[in-house]
Every structure is written in C-alpha cells, then in structure tokens.
Amino acid sequence: MKQVRAWAGRALAVLLALSGGWLAGRLVAASDDAGSRKPAGKPVRYTEAEYRSATVSVAKRLTASAAQRLRAAVPGSAPVLLVLLHGSDPRSCEDLARQLRELRRRAPAELPMVVWTGGNDTTAIRAFLRREHVAVQALQEVALDSVFGEHRRVITPAALVIGADGTARGVAHSRRFPNSRPRSFAAELDFSPSATEERSGSPRSPGLGNPRP
Amino acid sequence: MPFSTHRWSVLILGALGYSLQGCSLTETRDVLPEATSSLSLAPVVKLLDDTAAILARPGQVSIDPVGRYVVSDPSDKNIKIYGANGDRVLTIGRPGKGPGEFTALSSAEAFRDSILAFDFSGARFSVFANDGRYARSFELGRDVTRPWTVRAVDDSLLLLVAPPLRAHQGNLLTLVRRDGSVVSSFFNMSRYFGRDPKLIQNTGLVADARDGRVFASLVGGDSLYAFDYAGRQLGAYPADPQVPLVTVKTLLGRNHGRARRPDGSWVTDGNRNVIRLVALDRSTVALQIVRYDAERGIDPLEGGTLETFTLDDAGNVAAHGRAELAAGLVGRDSRGSALLMGYAGAAADAYVLSRLVVGDTGAARGRGR
Numbered sequence: 352m353k354q355v356r357a358w359a360g361r362a363l364a365v366l367l368a369l370s371g372g373w374l375a376g377r378l379v380a381a382s383d384d385a386g387s388r389k390p391a392g393k394p395v396r397y398t399e400a401e402y403r404s405a406t407v408s409v410a411k412r413l414t415a416s417a418a419q420r421l422r423a424a425v426p427g428s429a430p431v432l433l434v435l436l437h438g439s440d441p442r443s444c445e446d447l448a449r450q451l452r453e454l455r456r457r458a459p460a461e462l463p464m465v466v467w468t469g470g471n472d473t474t475a476i477r478a479f480l481r482r483e484h485v486a487v488q489a490l491q492e493v494a495l496d497s498v499f500g501e502h503r504r505v506i507t508p509a510a511l512v513i514g515a516d517g518t519a520r521g522v523a524h525s526r527r528f529p530n531s532r533p534r535s536f537a538a539e540l541d542f543s544p545s546a547t548e549e550r551s552g553s554p555r556s557p558g559l560g561n562p563r564p
Numbered sequence: 565m566p567f568s569t570h571r572w573s574v575l576i577l578g579a580l581g582y583s584l585q586g587c588s589l590t591e592t593r594d595v596l597p598e599a600t601s602s603l604s605l606a607p608v609v610k611l612l613d614d615t616a617a618i619l620a621r622p623g624q625v626s627i628d629p630v631g632r633y634v635v636s637d638p639s640d641k642n643i644k645i646y647g648a649n650g651d652r653v654l655t656i657g658r659p660g661k662g663p664g665e666f667t668a669l670s671s672a673e674a675f676r677d678s679i680l681a682f683d684f685s686g687a688r689f690s691v692f693a694n695d696g697r698y699a700r701s702f703e704l705g706r707d708v709t710r711p712w713t714v715r716a717v718d719d720s721l722l723l724l725v726a727p728p729l730r731a732h733q734g735n736l737l738t739l740v741r742r743d744g745s746v747v748s749s750f751f752n753m754s755r756y757f758g759r760d761p762k763l764i765q766n767t768g769l770v771a772d773a774r775d776g777r778v779f780a781s782l783v784g785g786d787s788l789y790a791f792d793y794a795g796r797q798l799g800a801y802p803a804d805p806q807v808p809l810v811t812v813k814t815l816l817g818r819n820h821g822r823a824r825r826p827d828g829s830w831v832t833d834g835n836r837n838v839i840r841l842v843a844l845d846r847s848t849v850a851l852q853i854v855r856y857d858a859e860r861g862i863d864p865l866e867g868g869t870l871e872t873f874t875l876d877d878a879g880n881v882a883a884h885g886r887a888e889l890a891a892g893l894v895g896r897d898s899r900g901s902a903l904l905m906g907y908a909g910a911a912a913d914a915y916v917l918s919r920l921v922v923g924d925t926g927a928a929r930g931r932g933r
Contacts, residue, residue, distance in 0.1 A: 448639050478860035481912060483639060484618050530667040530685050531659040
C-alpha cells in the first residue's frame with residue numbers, strides 16, 4: 352500500500368511538473384502575441400522634392416589608371432557609359448534592374464555600357480545582371496573608392512558618361528527608397544525614349560498617356 | 565542547500581513540459597513513402613519578344629479565355645501578353661503611381677474576361693480589359709489583412725497571401741469573393757513565429773488554391789499544409805519527404821538566434837527552401853524547392869526540385885512525384901496542369917514555357933495530420 356502511495360505521489364508530481372511547464376510555455380507564447388497587434392501601416396508617400404534630393408550630380412575625372420582600365424575594357428570607344436555598383440545595391444534598390452535595362456535601351460547604341468564593382472561583389476553583380484537581363488559590354492572589378500583619386504566612398508548606384516579625357520558626368524542615387532523612382536537614370540542623363548523603344552514598347556495599353564520621361 | 569533527486573526530477577520534467585509546448589510551435593512532420601510518379605516537362609511554346617523589351621523577370625503565368633499567355637513582370641512593373649504562338653502582342657501598365665501604373669507589382673493574372681493586377685504598394689488592385697485598356701482600381705476593405713500577393717483561384721474567388729511580417733497579427737491566408745467579402749481567413753502562425761524578427765525576416769509564404777483545396781508552405785519552413793475553402797486544416801506533410809528541409813527556425817536556433825555565423829556567412833546560405841507553389845486540379849499541388857545562395861541570389865527559372873502531392877478526400881497523400889527540372893513553376897493552364905518556364909538556351913535571352921507531365925507509375929499513401 353505504501354509503495355502504491357509513493358508511486359501515486361510520483362505520478363502526481365510528474366503530472367504537476369509537466370502541466371506547469373506546459374502552462375509556462377502557453378504564457379510565454381501569449382505574451383509573445385500581446386502588444387504586437389499594431390494596425391497595418393500605410394505606405395510612405397514621397398514628394399517629388401524628396402525624390403530629387405535623393406539624387407546627386409557627379410562631375411569628376413577618373414584617375415589615369417582608372418581611365419586606362421576602362422579603355423582596355425572597351426578599346427576604341429569614347430564616350431563610355433559607366434555604371435558603379437556595390438554588391439548590396441541590387442538588394443536595397445528594387446528598381447535598379449529596370450533602370451539599368453532602360454538606360455541600355457535609351458542610350459545611343461554606340462555608347463558601350465560597362466559596370467564596375469568592388470572586388471568581393473563581382474559574383475553577386477554578375478548573377479544579378481544575368482538574372483535581370485541587363486546587357487553590358489564588360490563587368491570589371493575595381494577599387495571603387497579610388498577611381499576618382501579621392502579615396503572617399505563612392506555613392507552607388509551611379510550612372511556616368513565618361514569622356515575621352517576621363518571626365519565623368521552623371522548621377523548617383525544617394526538615398527534608398529522603396530519601389531520605383533519617378534526619374535530614372537536614363538531620364539536624369541537625358542536619354543529620351545528612342546524611336547526603337549517606342550516601337551518596342553508598343554502596343555501599349557490603350558488609354559494610357561505617353562510614357563513619362 | 566543541495567537539491568534532492570526529487571527536486572531535480574521536478575525541474576527536469578518541468579523543462580520537458582516546456583519543451584513539449586515548444587514542439588507544438590514547430591511545423592508538423594510526417595513520413596511519406598518514396599516518390600511514385602515521374603515528372604517531366606513538355607514544351608508548349610517559346611516566348612518571342614522580337615524588338616520589344618525582353619521579359620525581365622517572369623512572375624506568374626496564366627492563360628486568358630482566348631488562349632493568350634498573361635505574364636506578370638515585377639521587375640519591369642508591367643504585364644506582358646503573348647499570343648498562343650508565343651509572339652508578344654501587348655504590354656499592359658508601366659511604372660508609376662497613376663491609373664494603370666505600378667510601383668510594386670506583385671501579381672497579375674487573367675481573371676474572368678479581365679486581367680487583375682495587384683500592387684503591394686498601397687494594396688491596390690487594377691483591372692484591365694482583355695485589350696489592355698485600363699478599367700478601374702480598387703482597394704481592399706480595412707477588415708482584410710493586407711496581402712503581399714493575390715492568386716486568382718477561379719472565376720469567383722481570390723486568395724490573399726499576407727507576408728509573415730503580419731504573422732503576429734493573425735491569419736496569413738484569406739479567401740475572398742469577387743466583391744471583397746470574406747469566405748474564410750486562416751493559417752495563424754503567430755505562435756510559431758513568436759516575436760523573433762530574424763525568423764520573420766527570413767521566412768516567406770507561398771500559397772495557392774484550386775478545386776476546393778488551399779495549399780501553403782513557409783519559405784524557410786519544412787512543411788506543406790492543406791486546407792479546405794472553409795479554412796479547416798486537412799493535413800501537414802513534409803515538403804520534401806526524400807530530403808527533409810531544415811527550417812530557418814532550426815538554423816537560427818543552432819546559431820544562438822543569430823542570422824550570421826562568426827565567419828560572417830548567413831545561416832540561410834545553402835539551405836533548401838520551397839520558393840514556389842501552384843495548386844492544380846484534383847487536389848494536387850506542385851512545389852519548387854531551391855537551394856538559397858546568399859551571394860548570387862536565386863533565379864527560380866534555373867529550376868530545382870519539383871514535387872507534386874495529391875490528396876485524397878480524407879486528407880491523406882495519395883501519390884507524389886519528384887524530379888530535378890531546369891525550369892521554374894509559374895502557374896497552371898486551363899486544364900489545371902502546372903506551367904513551368906525555363907531558358908531557351910545558355911544565353912538566357914529567351915524563354916520556353918512548358919507543361920508539367922505527371923506520370924502515373926503507381927500510387928503510395930501517407931497519412932497527414
């Protein structure tokens with residue numbers, strides 16, 4: 352009888368311990384849920400001025416070695432369309448691929464497009480360009496922060512037109528914002544929609560106006 | 565005072581009880597038999613863009629009532645329409661915030677005699693006529709959880725798929741009628757996610773519905789869930805019975821809750837995930853499983869492991885198939901077969917749309933729960 356009581360006591364202790372642990376788990380789970388029922392936030396709306404402030408004009412000159420590197424990539428071509436990318440840009444800019452495709456379509460065909468990226472980012476950028484069907488003449492590894500000789504962090508993504516003398520004129524997108532920009536690289540570099548592109552886009556949805564610049 | 569053996573036993577059992585609670589927060593698993601159906605691709609059509617801008621990143625593919633292929637392109641933020649012979653015939657929408665424009669196009673499909681597109685930014689639906697003419701837009705009611713993407717189930721129902729970011733808010737799946745009224749709302753994973761931001765950030769959700777069944781799988785989970793249209797769970801099964809998936813929750817747990825290892829690599833790098841899911845006719849579902857590459861990213865069109873599961877009326881797996889295929893799941897055709905898209909060549913500058921052929925080489929049964 353005594354042995355039965357002992358076993359019953361142990362069984363009760365086991366039951367209490369198990370249920371205590373289970374209850375603690377429930378309380379923790381419940382507290383995880385509590386306080387997190389925030390209403391769904393509305394998407395942030397950006398003004399045109401804010402978009403413009405997120406763009407930086409670039410007017411610099413490549414170092415002699417950088418200019419030589421570029422000429423080696425596309426011999427005999429001047430000017431050259433040069434895009435600077437860090438490996439994180441495709442992740443942080445949802446609109447980057449579309450803008451680069453548009454830039455390629457709108458820029459004159461004789462203007463070769465070259466992408467420069469940091470050494471550790473080449474694999475990621477090459478995969479991004481292939482996956483997103485961005486056609487470029489060359490992808491090169493360079494130390495981005497020294498291409499202008501200032502050893503300062505270069506703002507990326509940047510799209511530049513490089514002249515025969517190494518002058519670089521263009522824009523960089525200094526601030527990230529979600530989804531799409533109203534003015535793309537192509538528009539900022541004044542590459543208007545070509546007749547070919549207008550044809551290729553058509554037939555577009557009837558009822559929509561002309562594409563924005 | 566030293567603890568007695570009895571006190572230690574109570575503590576250990578208490579911890580065991582706590583861990584049992586933890587078990588209930590993990591995804592359910594069940595052992596299924598070996599794959600019994602052969603899977604293969606039957607090419608349907610090569611998509612030809614001619615002088616038009618190439619289809620940049622195919623999202624969903626559906627077939628409209630006149631047999632054209634409707635392809636959403638989230639990267640270009642438009643919808644590309646191809647004729648039955650594969651020629652590009654129309655481009656619908658463009659980037660922007662105006663009528664008929666998209667800032668974050670997350671899905672677009674043929675729906676009845678229209679094309680229905682969903683823009684995640686602003687949670688706005690846009691409706692286009694068959695000729696591409698913009699018709700109208702509308703937003704969901706405040707009582708509906710804001711979805712990440714939308715699937716056209718049939719002519720009368722839409723499935724709203726919320727991102728796990730909303731996991732702590734309740735149900736992730738909602739079936740709605742054409743007028744926006746709710747049929748059912750289900751798949752609450754708040755206990756599974758808890759409040760771990762790393763788990764939520766590294767987990768996604770894919771889901772689809774057809775023929776009275778709703779199928780769902782967490783991207784970063786290890787299970788396939790099946791529901792009826794009332795939201796009742798019919799079962800949960802291992803998404804890859806042959807090579808079981810490892811959940812992000814497990815990977816984070818092994819790395820003390822951190823997403824990056826001491827050497828800087830991501831715990832999710834190299835892990836296999838369900839990335840796409842298409843519900844088919846006759847209670848069948850197709851899954852695409854891909855190994856995540858943290859450096860290169862992934863291209864679903866390069867393919868991976870394709871799995872199919874067929875449920876019987878009791879929610880048991882009646883048959884399943886498995887194959888490694890070089891194409892990605894993109895939708896289903898009018899006959900309820902899975903559509904896959906792959907590259908026509910090594911240059912990846914043209915696409916081939918194929919139909920998934922499920923061979924009938926036998927049947928196996930596995931119990932869901």
